[in-house]
Amino acid sequence: MASAFEYAPAPESRSVVDIAPSYGLFIDGEFTEAADGKVFKTVSPSTEEVLSEVAQAGAEDVDRAVRAARKAFQKWSALPGAERAKYLFRIARIIQERSRELAVLETLDNGKPIKETRDADLPLVAAHFFYYAGWADKLDHAGFGANPRPLGVAGQVIPWNFPLLMLAWKIAPALATGNTVVLKPAETTPLSALFFADICRQAGLPKGVVNILPGYGDAGAALVAHPDVNKVAFTGSTAVGKEIARTVAGSRKKLTLELGGKGANIVFDDAPIDQAVEGIVNGIFFNQGQVCCAGSRLLVQESIQDELLDSLKRRLSTLRLGDPMDKNTDIGAINSAEQLARITSLVEQGEAQGAERWSPACELPAAGYWFAPTLFTNVTQAHTIARDEIFGPVLSVLTFRTPDEAVAKANNTPYGLSAGIWTEKGSRILAVANKLRAGVVWSNTFNKFDPTSPFGGYKESGFGREGGRHGLEAYLDV
Amino acid sequence: MSEKTEKTEQQRLSVFKTYKLYVGGKFPRSESGRVYEVSDSKGNWLANAPQSSRKDARDAVVAARKAFGGWAGATAYNRGQILYRIAEMLEGRREQFVREVAEAEGLSKAKAAAVVDAAIDRWVWYAGWTDKIAQVVGGGNPVAGPFFNLSSPEPTGVVTVLAPQESSFLGLVSVVAPVIATGNTAVVIASEKSPLPALSLGEVLATSDLPGGVVNILSGRAAEIAPPLAAHQDVNAIDLAGADDVLAKELEIAAADNLKRVLRPQPVDYSATPGIERMTAFLETKTVWHPTGSLGASGSAY
């Protein structure tokens, strides 16, 4: 909206983080070059500035890291739980101390707004380590029988949308339960994982317990296929998840997968409408919609469609897109040119298939990867944009007439990760939540996360849960 | 049923049972019209069993999917009552199953009786679990914010079960009961060599108030009917208990197409009291959030 009250730029200081011109792999407690000497550049998606050059792990490095993790496993798993706990508490505390530095780093490398890294990512990262630290000496009481044993070496592959948070979701429970870790961050966002390696050193974590291997898909594939890995944990696309499931088939490797989604955000006619609008916005524009549990399908009761869409469009017009380092930015950059191309292509398909596209007036920066907040109306279940995960700031609006129809449409997808329900009627919330085939149901809220709250999908959104007591199971031989 | 017993019954010719599949609460023959010979442990012919086809497997999935909503939506108490009813019905047909198990597995009558008793007791054990598992594996989560947050287990959906090959009855019950106790529905592939106790179990299930389609029992060649079930897009999970390593790997790869939950084959002592793992393997965890907030806008909860 046009306003006399223009916010002056309020950039977060970049000086709190010192990014080195190059980084190595982190294996057995040391930073090291890749065996074949390969490196790759990591760029800031909001400016395309090269931030650093990072060693690129290959199969040989994977083997080296798995051997280091195997060697470290014996002592680490034999440590009293209380001692493992203290290492994790140390890590949690150092993350809290360095949280502004890490938030800035994450914003630079990922493109998401500093407001989110500062207020969401980093607090959740620290909380996750704090939560699982407390489990390390209480596993006998976790409901998996007496003295549950760790699995061994965990091979973990994480995505670029929440680089440090996904690392926390993987590493914290793995270490608490006595496993050692080889983790591959995404190729577009390797830096925060490498800073985490430094935090492990500051915390005095024994060598080899955590190994970080920046690299591409080939390194991830080598890691999950490595015969001496006992546990594979992956967060990413459903296509890759299926490939990993095939790879580990017939082995004894325990597998957990957190994959894609096409979450339905269902708004009934008696919803608290202003909060529903906020929830819809949060559901699809948080992290530029690059969220597996995004509420990417808005299912609105036909009787309030016009009113809700008016409110929603008005609200979208106030979203502030631009420099992710500006503290007032709501929408940052798309993580990569590749992701931008995918979003663009799906949006073009949406238009070609007859859905009606709308975006608020929104100026996109010249450099970097950007996509304006986008809303599609006149969408049906048959449209590609109602079925495929777009993983971008694009909302598909569908309507329904009755609760039955809402549930049927919400469940009409191979995915089953998240869903939202907006109504003031308590019994309707419970009835609809009961029928939704989704691992996380947010009622009268959306995109809330907590280390104590299990997270994970039904159907093709993957299996296993991260967070809470449930999250321990993935790393225990039970 | 052997000739010897026929003779001692003097002139009366006994009535053989035509063993049939159990699908959707009915007892069809294989749509393929095929049967195969089932022998006892000494190689004596016992009966002809239906040799199910891919289409029988498909029909069983349709029946299981149709039954899922009602069974998952039934109260846990009701499911417990029905599982207990299965035990009651089995108890009444104990002698039949002792004979069938003895023949199938080459056990003495006493040993077979112990196996059947254990299987009956297993139904009782799982009957008691139906309304307790949610309290054991679910619960409230103390999130750091003004939210009520509850995790509850829910059944995964349609589960394909490859029943154990050797333990044709106790093993079968031990893998089927945990699947349905929590509200899943099942497509069961009976022990290939010894399918008769499984097929007879269908007759018990049909008279136990268990809704048709909750358990569907197929006999035949696992290598023929398991792969289409493992690849079936409307099957949510697969228990590979009865698969050998080669078949298990093949099925696990096929299962990845729609990311079925896979329970790999592992050594199990079916005579021991089970844990809860066979139930949790086919449970999803659903976590529901709702704001709590303060009682009013005037308090310090601002």
Add this chain to the structure above:
Amino acid sequence: MYSRYARRYARLVTMPTSAPAALADVTASDSTLRRFLHGLPGVDAVGLEARAASLGTRSIKTTAKAYAIDLAISMVDLTTLEGADTPGKVRALGAKAVHPDPTDASTPSTAAVCVYPDMVAAAKAAVAGSGVKVASVATAFPAGRAALAVKLADVADAVAAGADEIDMVIDRGAFLAGDYMKVYDEITAVKEACGTSARLKVIFETGELSTYDNIRRASWLGMLAGADFIKTSTGKVAVNATPANTLLMLEAVRDFRAQTGVQVGVKPAGGIRTTKDAIKFLVLVNETVGADWLDNHWFRFGASSLLNDLLMQRQKLATGRYSGPDYVTVD
């Protein structure tokens, strides 16, 4: 529509008031009014507070801060509502309202001074010729527990003494008892007593209404009855203006204008003491209702100590040095 109170006190009536045409049938009867108010969308407290808190993280710097500080100063209803108020005290307040910072003539005046009815004449004299308005709390402020005739006489006194604005309190007892029509009729009667010369601010005492659903209903009730402003609080109870209840009232005026075309102002009052707080409220205005309300005709702060903090921050921006209490006036 003439209310029954309006007819009874017809001598005070200078113009008929009515609910806007688009919603005329809403106030046709007790039951239509109740159905309408109870049919408004509910408010989820956690979501509302989260949105207000999120807007509270906006970082307003340099030019934006300078703009916001001057805007905030110009929106202050500089208030003294003490039993010990005297004409001398009110004169000093008026002088400060006109020239908040005697060392810097570029400092804008406040929007108004806000006093009890018996101090209106003194206040009027103190701000004469400046453009600063005189607002007066009437209707048996702050409790509102008096007969309607007494309340209307209170209003008439203030208006007769030259008050430009009347800040009335609603009958919270009647509201909480569900007697919405009584509240409505009182407001329309007071509105009529204000005549054409005084704008009416309707105070809900949100802290006593307790729930956000009530605050939304009260907002609509007040607007239906002809409020020119809706105002959170008297400043005399434990919880006064908060970002969340002000956001909720901003949503109400936004939606009311969308439905009726009638624009209504908002005045958070009580508890806003710092520049940082005031700027948070301006961000709420900016991002909820936008530029149309970024003007002291449509948004006010009911405050006293806030002004000095705004002035100190203004001096800091001008000089680069932090200011201190000795460099602003105590009036």
